[in-house]
Amino acid sequence: MNLERISSLRRKLSEKDLDGILVSRPENQYYVSGFDGEGFLVVTSERALLFTDFRYIEQAKKESPDFEVVELEAAVSPFKKCADELKSLGLRNLAFEGHYLTVKSYEELKSFLDGIEVIKTDGLIEELRTRKDEVELEMIRKSQEITDKAFEHILNYIRPGVTESDLALEIEYFIKKNGADGLAFHTIVASGPRSSLPHGRPTSRKIQPGDFITLDFGAKFNHYCSDMTRTVVLGKPNKDQLEIYRIVLEAQKRALEYIKSGVLGKDVDKVARDFIEEKGFGRNFGHGLGHGVGLEIHEAPRLSQKGENPLLPGMVVTVEPGIYIENFGGVRIEDLVIIVEDGCTNLTKSPKDLICL
The missing domain is CATH 3.40.350.10 (Creatinase/prolidase N-terminal domain)
Structure with missing residues (x-):
């Protein structure tokens, strides 16, 4: 090799x-x-x-x-x-x-x-x-498997009174205990109004009924990273929460259907961005749609408005649209995919329908 x-x-x-x-x-x-x-x-x-x-x-x-x-x-x-x-x-x-x-x-x-x-x-x-060989892809697959298991595990810990920091610590413990080298990056746990922070570090804030809870984390396995985000709600979501969640989920679905070898990173970004703008939340989606993942958690290629390079088979990228509203909260849904000739292979197996705990 x-x-x-x-x-x-x-x-x-x-x-x-x-x-x-x-x-x-x-x-x-x-x-x-x-x-x-x-x-x-x-x-x-x-x-x-x-x-x-x-x-x-x-x-x-x-x-x-x-x-x-x-x-x-x-x-x-x-x-x-x-x-x-x-x-x-x-x-x-x-x-x-x-x-x-x-x-x-x-x-x-x-x-x-x-x-x-x-x-x-x-x-x-x-x-x-940028283009991963089969050995690299296998490491990333295993890393994402651990990450998916960590998400399933942490759902059992989300309840009123648990702090964001408690959840982050439990995620880290589970990831390390289940075969990973460690974390791919600092875990993001942002709840309630703080979920409007795209990179909200976990705090001592206690989870409350009605909160959106954004969980963004990844494992590192044999040097290779994984990355995923899910947003869940504690209790019954209100009408506005449901609307925002459905828009983000549909934006991601459209991007995943469009992505394939040969398309430009900026064009994949545009598919999701145009839909979010059409629904009136363009100003609330201020980051790129995705990024490459491998030995580093953020590497080439970019799925953003500056993504001028074509995607090629073997590239591994995230697809992560979001909507963030100050003093209300936010939603991000992120999958990790491998680019193939006629589409992509999605490595993220965790469910994406809104989970109400």
Whole structure:
């Protein structure tokens, strides 16, 4: 698997007339090498090097057999060690991740690479990561299975007097106890009027009858994330709650029916957005329809008004329209799907009809 990814990266470098790249972003390092300790990679047409210190040498050799492992020394700059290894290769240039490497590290790197041009790149490896292979898809499936089970589990805990923080803690406990590495992101639990906050962190607010309760959470399994949102109501919903919920659910349904390989992210967003606007709530849907999910919880591609790139088979994205009304509450419904040629495969199995507890 690592050899295939190294080859794909080398093709990218060749297309952009780059002789090599320094990979320091942890997610990209793991994607290319399988190593999840501290360090960095250098990949050229001839060599694949993994630089790390004494603490991770044994781990690096086991996790990254396709890389030459170079031990860093505490008294020597890691970038000097890197430069020493590259001197014999006759590189014209070396790319680095401009969106991740600090200015201080860039200046230090440049000072040791005398005669080698240091070139900023953005999103080069992230672009490779957008289309998941079968191994990655299986990890995401398992991650979402845990997340669906967590939703089923937490429904039994929602009752008057329980706090948002109580629910978030129980979700985290269940996810970790059921095989996940941990949470994919900080769990969102927002109840009552607070459910109008798209990213409302859980508080000590106690759940009350009549509340909308928005639950947005995900697991991480073998480094890969999942993401889902459901909004439930405690007790009997009122007319306005039912109306908003039905609009969001229909908007999501239309987007899921439209999505397939070849369509632009912005066009999928438009399908849901136009329907919500038609119903008079356009100003209450202020975020994009969805985002890519993989090693990171938010990655390319984007399903938003700025989503100019076509969706392709193997991409994994969320579809999550919402309506948020200040001092009233809000609804978001989010599924995780795999793009296929003629549509999508929905990984989220939790029910979407309004659950009244």
